[in-house]
Amino acid sequence: xxxxxxxxxxxxxxxxxxxxxxxxxxxxxxxxxxxxxxxxxxxxxxxxxxxxxxxxxxxxxxxxxxxxxxxxxxxxxxxxxxxxxxxxxxxxxxxxxxxxxxxxxxxxxxxxxxxxxxxxxxxxxxxxxxxxxxxxxxxxxxxxxxxxxxxxxxxxxxxxxxxxxxxxxxxxxxxxxxxxxxxxxxxxxxxxxxxxxxxxxxx
Numbered sequence: 001x002x003x004x005x006x007x008x009x010x011x012x013x014x015x016x017x018x019x020x021x022x023x024x025x026x027x028x029x030x031x032x033x034x035x036x037x038x039x040x041x042x043x044x045x046x047x048x049x050x051x052x053x054x055x056x057x058x059x060x061x062x063x064x065x066x067x068x069x070x071x072x073x074x075x076x077x078x079x080x081x082x083x084x085x086x087x088x089x090x091x092x093x094x095x096x097x098x099x100x101x102x103x104x105x106x107x108x109x110x111x112x113x114x115x116x117x118x119x120x121x122x123x124x125x126x127x128x129x130x131x132x133x134x135x136x137x138x139x140x141x142x143x144x145x146x147x148x149x150x151x152x153x154x155x156x157x158x159x160x161x162x163x164x165x166x167x168x169x170x171x172x173x174x175x176x177x178x179x180x181x182x183x184x185x186x187x188x189x190x191x192x193x194x195x196x197x198x199x200x201x202x203x
Contacts, residue, residue: 001168003030003112004159005056005085009148009174016177025150025158028102030085034112035170039200042110044184048088053182054175055133055141055190058083059152060117061169068160073153076165079117082131082190082197083172086111089181114170115190115197123193126152133198134189135182143176150174 007026008019015021036042044051059077068076085106092105120126126145133141150158152173159165182188182202190198 001032001035001166001170003032003034003170003172004163005030005106005172006150006155006174009150009155010143010176011147011149012177013175013179016179021149025155027159027162028106030107030112033109034107036110036113039198041201041203042086042113042182043203044182045088045108047108048090048105050088050090051182052087052089052179053133053135053140053188054085054087054179055131055143056083056085056172056175057081057129057131057145057192058114058117059156059171059173061156061165061171062167064164064166065156065160066164068157068165070153070157073156076156077152077171078120080120080123080126080129080192081115081117082192083115083170084113084133084188084190084198085172085175086113086182087179112170112172113188113198113200115192118192118195118197129193131192132190133178135186137187140180141176141178145173147176148174
């Protein structure tokens with residue numbers, strides 16, 4: 001299982017970090033050791049002093065595919081959930097300044113908190129999905145999938161031209177605006193279309 005993540009897929013988020021709006025999907029990877037499941041606590045690592053949260057809708061790939069046509073891409077996922085892409089922003093910024101890869105900032109252990117998944121068939125319109133993150137009871141991110149730059153089908157098709165998708169792979173589809181730093185003692189809760197899927201603590 002691998003985690004494929006899409007950067008800058010919401011224009012407002014790209015702008016808040018002073019990044020250009022991309023003309024094609026921006027891709028990075030996280031290893032399976034990044035997965036944090038079952039609402040287990042996230043422990044702040046000692047190598048960063050600025051860990052940020054990024055709430056995202058996550059797709060679970062349901063079958064293997066390569067060179068997938070966009071018109072058939074919807075057949076390659078049957079479930080959606082929520083995830084938090086934890087980012088060591090201080091490391092990322094330092095690496096961006098030097099033109100270096102982001103892996104140390106994005107791929108560290110437990111950096112991909114993942115909820116349970118819900119069937120796509122239970123969702124009336126996947127491009128009218130509200131999702132939101134609360135920290136200590138206050139709303140920090142509030143997004144809707146209508147605002148994504150690249151559709152789920154576009155992402156699947158694009159990625160599959162380069163990387164074979166396999167059953168169980170997870171695709172983080174991008175975060176809306178409102179990202180920020182987490183601190184020890186914070187409580188994170190997230191909802192997808194009114195259904196709470198994440199509820200865990202920062203240690």
